Amino acid sequence: EYVIIGGEIVDRGHATVDIEDRGYQFGDGVYEVIRVYNGKMFTAREHLIRLQESAEKISIQIPYQPTELEEMLKGLIDKNNLSNGIIYMQFTRGESPRNHAFPHNVAPTFVAYTRKVDRPVSSMQEGVKAIFIDDIRWLRCDIKSLNLLGNLLAKQKAVEAGCFEAIQHRGDIVTEGSSSNVAIVKNGTVITHPANNLILNGITRQKVKQVCEQNKIPFEEKEFTIEDVLHADEVFLSGTTVEVTPIVEVEEKKISGGTPGQVTKKLQQLIMDEIVKECGT
Numbered sequence: 001e002y003v004i005i006g007g008e009i010v011d012r013g014h015a016t017v018d019i020e021d022r023g024y025q026f027g028d029g030v031y032e033v034i035r036v037y038n039g040k041m042f043t044a045r046e047h048l049i050r051l052q053e054s055a056e057k058i059s060i061q062i063p064y065q066p067t068e069l070e071e072m073l074k075g076l077i078d079k080n081n082l083s084n085g086i087i088y089m090q091f092t093r094g095e096s097p098r099n100h101a102f103p104h105n106v107a108p109t110f111v112a113y114t115r116k117v118d119r120p121v122s123s124m125q126e127g128v129k130a131i132f133i134d135d136i137r138w139l140r141c142d143i144k145s146l147n148l149l150g151n152l153l154a155k156q157k158a159v160e161a162g163c164f165e166a167i168q169h170r171g172d173i174v175t176e177g178s179s180s181n182v183a184i185v186k187n188g189t190v191i192t193h194p195a196n197n198l199i200l201n202g203i204t205r206q207k208v209k210q211v212c213e214q215n216k217i218p219f220e221e222k223e224f225t226i227e228d229v230l231h232a233d234e235v236f237l238s239g240t241t242v243e244v245t246p247i248v249e250v251e252e253k254k255i256s257g258g259t260p261g262q263v264t265k266k267l268q269q270l271i272m273d274e275i276v277k278e279c280g281t
């Protein structure tokens with residue numbers, strides 16, 4: 001298994017990072033996960049632009065152009081013969097003696113690796129359960145930062161409750177999942193939280209928006225509440241690894257009769273069409 005470190009493809013066993021890397025000590029860095037279907041990255045350009053934007057928001061300078069980065073990632077996918085899975089990449093602020101203030105003249109640490117991951121076929125077909133949880137995270141959730149403790153605590157609570165995902169909320173307003181965006185369907189309209197500082201603007205969320213607009217499915221970016229979720233016709237998650245996954249039960253209350261709804265199923269198909277268009281079958 002090969003990985004990228006410092007711009008080179010090396011054997012995983014030979015990739016090392018210093019114990020004073022700021023990613024390790026502070027979570028001082030940004031990351032992306034891109035799905036690979038049929039040996040090809042899906043929405044690579046969008047992910048790499050978001051990576052660049054996340055890095056800029058915390059003043060990390062990525063020393064590659066998105067197209068250059070894309071070529072390096074393609075090289076790794078080929079080298080590892082990855083057909084279906086994910087490619088993970090992160091940039092940290094680099095290695096430097098521990099100090100909260102940013103170091104000067106330190107190069108970011110870049111690592112990337114691939115992993116074989118199957119599509120979540122059964123949860124996409126049957127739907128998953130979720131709980132509600134207080135969104136205790138910071139106010140810059142738009143940055144895809146390595147600081148994921150709030151997200152981890154939320155996910156762990158869901159797992160302990162025998163559920164797949166935690167639907168986070170600030171007051172009554174639903175923000176997003178622990179590692180996914182949340183949308184509801186009410187009277188045929190797809191509603192999801194506006195892309196502001198309180199959520200990560202998911203690439204899958206943006207794809208859902210695009211296919212809704214192309215197929216005349218009403219799509220609104222506006223706040224909705226816990227009550228709206230409980231009374232929604234349909235609820236679904238979107239994300240790189242979960243794609244479009246129906247939520248069929250929240251806090252033990254069944255949504256859309258406990259089975260995936262029609263709009264959700266339609267969106268799964270439309271997203272699949274996009275995947276086939278970009279990556280083939």
Ligand code: PMP
Nearest residue numbers: 179180181200202203204239240
């Ligand atoms: N919100 C959070 C907090 C996430 O971690 C993710 C998954 N990376 C998403 C939303 C979905 O984003 P995307 O569709 O780009 O994977």
